[in-house]
Amino acid sequence: MKHMYTSCHEAVKEIHDHSTIMVGGFGLVGIPENLILALVESNVKHLTVISNNCGVDDWGLGLLLKHKQIDKMIGSYVGENKEFERQVLAGELEVELTPQGTLAEKIRAGGAGIPAFYTPAGVGTPIADGKEVRNFDGTDYLLQEGLTADVSLVRALKGDRHGNLIYNKTARNFNPMMAAAGAVTIAEVEELAEPGELPADGIHTPGIYVQGLIEGKQEKRIERYTVSTHA
Amino acid sequence: MKHMYTSCHEAVKEIHDHSTIMVGGFGLVGIPENLILALVESNVKHLTVISNNCGVDDWGLGLLLKHKQIDKMIGSYVGENKEFERQVLAGELEVELTPQGTLAEKIRAGGAGIPAFYTPAGVGTPIADGKEVRNFDGTDYLLQEGLTADVSLVRALKGDRHGNLIYNKTARNFNPMMAAAGAVTIAEVEELAEPGELPADGIHTPGIYVQGLIEGKQEKRIERYTVSTHA
Amino acid sequence: MAVKMDKAATRELITRRAEQEIESGFYVNLGIGMPTMVANYIQPEKDVVLQSENGLLGIGRSPYEDEVDPDLINAGKETVTAAPGAAYCDSAESFAMIRGEHLDLAILGGMEVAENGDLANWMIPGKMIKGMGGAMDIVHGSKKVVIIMDHVNKHGDPKILKACKLPLTGKGVVDRIITDRAVMDVTEAGLVLVEIVEGWSVEEIKASTEAELIISDELLEISQ
Amino acid sequence: MAVKMDKAATRELITRRAEQEIESGFYVNLGIGMPTMVANYIQPEKDVVLQSENGLLGIGRSPYEDEVDPDLINAGKETVTAAPGAAYCDSAESFAMIRGEHLDLAILGGMEVAENGDLANWMIPGKMIKGMGGAMDIVHGSKKVVIIMDHVNKHGDPKILKACKLPLTGKGVVDRIITDRAVMDVTEAGLVLVEIVEGWSVEEIKASTEAELIISDELLEISQ
Numbered sequence: 001m002k003h004m005y006t007s008c009h010e011a012v013k014e015i016h017d018h019s020t021i022m023v024g025g026f027g028l029v030g031i032p033e034n035l036i037l038a039l040v041e042s043n044v045k046h047l048t049v050i051s052n053n054c055g056v057d058d059w060g061l062g063l064l065l066k067h068k069q070i071d072k073m074i075g076s077y078v079g080e081n082k083e084f085e086r087q088v089l090a091g092e093l094e095v096e097l098t099p100q101g102t103l104a105e106k107i108r109a110g111g112a113g114i115p116a117f118y119t120p121a122g123v124g125t126p127i128a129d130g131k132e133v134r135n136f137d138g139t140d141y142l143l144q145e146g147l148t149a150d151v152s153l154v155r156a157l158k159g160d161r162h163g164n165l166i167y168n169k170t171a172r173n174f175n176p177m178m179a180a181a182g183a184v185t186i187a188e189v190e191e192l193a194e195p196g197e198l199p200a201d202g203i204h205t206p207g208i209y210v211q212g213l214i215e216g217k218q219e220k221r222i223e224r225y226t227v228s229t230h231a
Numbered sequence: 232m233k234h235m236y237t238s239c240h241e242a243v244k245e246i247h248d249h250s251t252i253m254v255g256g257f258g259l260v261g262i263p264e265n266l267i268l269a270l271v272e273s274n275v276k277h278l279t280v281i282s283n284n285c286g287v288d289d290w291g292l293g294l295l296l297k298h299k300q301i302d303k304m305i306g307s308y309v310g311e312n313k314e315f316e317r318q319v320l321a322g323e324l325e326v327e328l329t330p331q332g333t334l335a336e337k338i339r340a341g342g343a344g345i346p347a348f349y350t351p352a353g354v355g356t357p358i359a360d361g362k363e364v365r366n367f368d369g370t371d372y373l374l375q376e377g378l379t380a381d382v383s384l385v386r387a388l389k390g391d392r393h394g395n396l397i398y399n400k401t402a403r404n405f406n407p408m409m410a411a412a413g414a415v416t417i418a419e420v421e422e423l424a425e426p427g428e429l430p431a432d433g434i435h436t437p438g439i440y441v442q443g444l445i446e447g448k449q450e451k452r453i454e455r456y457t458v459s460t461h462a
Numbered sequence: 463m464a465v466k467m468d469k470a471a472t473r474e475l476i477t478r479r480a481e482q483e484i485e486s487g488f489y490v491n492l493g494i495g496m497p498t499m500v501a502n503y504i505q506p507e508k509d510v511v512l513q514s515e516n517g518l519l520g521i522g523r524s525p526y527e528d529e530v531d532p533d534l535i536n537a538g539k540e541t542v543t544a545a546p547g548a549a550y551c552d553s554a555e556s557f558a559m560i561r562g563e564h565l566d567l568a569i570l571g572g573m574e575v576a577e578n579g580d581l582a583n584w585m586i587p588g589k590m591i592k593g594m595g596g597a598m599d600i601v602h603g604s605k606k607v608v609i610i611m612d613h614v615n616k617h618g619d620p621k622i623l624k625a626c627k628l629p630l631t632g633k634g635v636v637d638r639i640i641t642d643r644a645v646m647d648v649t650e651a652g653l654v655l656v657e658i659v660e661g662w663s664v665e666e667i668k669a670s671t672e673a674e675l676i677i678s679d680e681l682l683e684i685s686q
Numbered sequence: 687m688a689v690k691m692d693k694a695a696t697r698e699l700i701t702r703r704a705e706q707e708i709e710s711g712f713y714v715n716l717g718i719g720m721p722t723m724v725a726n727y728i729q730p731e732k733d734v735v736l737q738s739e740n741g742l743l744g745i746g747r748s749p750y751e752d753e754v755d756p757d758l759i760n761a762g763k764e765t766v767t768a769a770p771g772a773a774y775c776d777s778a779e780s781f782a783m784i785r786g787e788h789l790d791l792a793i794l795g796g797m798e799v800a801e802n803g804d805l806a807n808w809m810i811p812g813k814m815i816k817g818m819g820g821a822m823d824i825v826h827g828s829k830k831v832v833i834i835m836d837h838v839n840k841h842g843d844p845k846i847l848k849a850c851k852l853p854l855t856g857k858g859v860v861d862r863i864i865t866d867r868a869v870m871d872v873t874e875a876g877l878v879l880v881e882i883v884e885g886w887s888v889e890e891i892k893a894s895t896e897a898e899l900i901i902s903d904e905l906l907e908i909s910q
Contacts, residue, residue, distance in 0.1 A: 113827060343557075
């Protein structure tokens with residue numbers, strides 16, 4: 001049975017100044033909202049954050065930016081955030097941009113004990129600077145190393161006390177790989193389940209990757225509300 | 232909508248003399264029984280077969296061996312088969328043994344467009360002969376290349392006409408990675424479903440990896456029948 | 463004789479032409495922005511599966527208001543629905559599909575394309591760098607990469623060049639370019655003009671293209 | 687004074703001692719053969735999850751006859767059940783768990799172990815090679831690797847050596863060896879004898895061990 005945190009504040013005590021953390025989500029979808037809020041209140045500083053995006057100015061990881069808690073950001077797209085831009089231009093924030101598929105694979109590799117792999121993405125681009133290029137069967141590939149974190153914060157729809165997680169729709173995104181790549185992984189779940197309630201064939205993250213859970217109600221802000229009108 | 236084969240005989244026409252094929256399953260669990268039977272009857276020869284095991288003497292891939300249809304076998308454990316031993320010792324069959332986790336990862340890499348990766352398994356063993364050894368952060372790793380196949384034969388519990396597959400329990404094993412690593416992937420399914428019937432969050436193999444399906448009733452032979460007795 | 467069209471008409475012209483690249487049975491990734499609009503024109507008789515790199519194979523139409531699920535978006539972060547027979551997956555699996563060349567076609571936007579198929583579409587030095595998102599993976603993974611964009615930039619300067627000036631997204635990755643003036647194929651021999659939009663002359667296309675253009679023997683005209 | 691035990695008693699002695707390596711909260715992989723038997727002795731108050739590398743996290747007891755599912759086996763190909771809260775996964779994910787060091791403990795069999803932690807347990811040159819299965823991955827992935835085996839082979843020759851003679855399964859991978867005579871730890875200083883089975887003397891253990899043994903200051907006796 002996993003540790004059941006009594007609050008998000010207790011959970012984020014695993015994170016210290018200078019920790020490297022991974023935070024699940026694509027845009028604002030699938031982010032562990034309450035763990036991020038607790039991390040803001042914890043006021044830990046000098047974080048290295050690995051996440052596909054960096055939230056928006058007033059939500060998600062944007063809140064950590066606003067409180068200047070991030071020293072370095074590793075992601076693939078950070079264009080939704082004015083404060084991000086300001087801090088980068090002011091030299092307050094280091095940013096390492098990685099192609100999205102490479103980022104996903106680097107995180108998977110980290111969790112899977114693969115120290116490095118080759119990928120075609122980024123060959124001949126600024127991403128290749130300082131990276132080994134190697135030819136396999138006539139095509140050039142870049143060497144990319146795995147990524148791990150001290151703590152991973154993920155969000156799931158359901159989680160049981162064994163740490164098994166199921167994600168909802170496109171809120172899955174980076175969460176499963178990050179769950180595996182964190183030395184400590186904390187899952188914020190919308191619904192807690194008892195062991196055996198979740199279908200064993202339908203688990204997205206097996207419980208071995210999760211060290212603790214906390215239940216949390218989600219706001220789920222929408223970035224680009226797009227609808228069809230009835231004809 | 233995917234091609235729905237009318238028979239296993241039609242399906243295995245995708246496989247020719249000298250084809251490289253992947254066949255799902257761990258032991259006799261999760262093997263595409265009827266596709267293998269049809270392949271035996273097709274009498275194609277000189278196959279390179281990638282599969283964790285090679286069946287038993289009278290079932291699964293053992294039937295292909297008996298009919299001398301395999302030139303080369305790539306697997307991790309081939310110890311359940313007398314005819315296999317005979318052919319290897321007689322020099323009729325080439326065998327390439329690969330650690331099971333490395334084999335699984337090589338197949339995943341092949342399907343995922345990763346030409347090569349590093350793994351600790353096999354360092355300092357005969358498996359490392361002729362392979363690049365590289366040190367990352369003080370530990371030695373072997374370079375291993377991805378594997379692909381001309382045709383992959385997999386077995387699933389359920390499949391829909393979009394090619395989405397769901398596997399049953401430990402019959403999943405190598406099937407999902409092989410489905411992705413075959414230029415042509417043929418799925419033998421126990422039950423056909425209409426698109427939308429399978430839960431979109433519970434698909435193990437997304438349909439993009441599957442080129443055709445055939446329904447097949449399985450015998451499911453048991454290698455080591457082991458039971459508890461009621462107290 | 464140059465052709466004047468407003469922005470909406472230009473976009474419709476380009477996206478309708480891009481739609482013709484999609485064959486029944488295709489798995490397709492549409493980039494953010496104008497490429498996403500191509501979905502609006504896909505002919506209903508075509509059996510097409512749209513992939514979204516954030517983990518959805520089988521994008522459906524936009525939701526009605528009462529169908530909106532904040533956990534269901536496309537790569538452009540717009541709320542969408544899932545088509546019947548859709549499958550969700552994680553980002554590693556999604557890019558495994560892409561990198562492993564399981565997609566038949568990707569339609570993406572471009573800032574510059576070179577005659578050798580180099581593409582630049584992610585950063586302008588000196589401006590804030592927002593990131594490449596999935597573009598660098600997608601250009602390597604798809605069996606065919608089609609770039610759709612205006613033929614010239616807002617200053618009237620060519621965007622189809624002998625060599626890209628901007629930092630690349632991918633080297634030698636583009637197969638076809640569709641603009642508001644023409645369709646061009648990247649071939650071993652060089653960049654071939656294969657279609658021309660009604661109202662434009664070959665000379666006008668050449669004049670607005672820095673890259674050397676080979677004129678196809680079977681040059682077609684696209685009616686507006 | 688040497689101790690004579692029949693094979694069943696020897697196996698029980700070793701597997702019961704091996705069970706003590708398992709702490710509550712552990713994720714454990716048990717190898718094929720004698721290691722699988724360790725499961726029979728796991729104390730019910732321990733919260734343990736057994737992993738099977740063919741894709742089951744949470745092995746349960748053997749099924750009753752009416753529960754047998756041919757699609758549900760362990761890595762030894764025996765029919766099993768899934769424990770409450772179990773999860774199935776594919777082989778790549780299963781070995782991602784292993785290689786990524788998510789398992790706390792692996793208990794495996796051995797043919798030879800060297801004092802530096804080298805392990806040989808998969809092939810004998812000249813005999814038919816059956817394959818290494820998952821052993822080469824498992825020895826690298828687990829936080830702790832415990833080898834259980836007879837102290838000497840059927841000819842009475844040592845199996846714990848200065849250097850392995852057989853082809854290796856892994857280099858420097860073993861943390862602890864449990865035999866029918868003793869428990870030894872691989873340390874930076876060398877192989878340390880930490881426990882000795884009742885009835886055996888330190889001199890007898892030394893005589894039946896080719897590797898140099900350091901005798902622990904806190905040597906314990908295991909009662910039979």
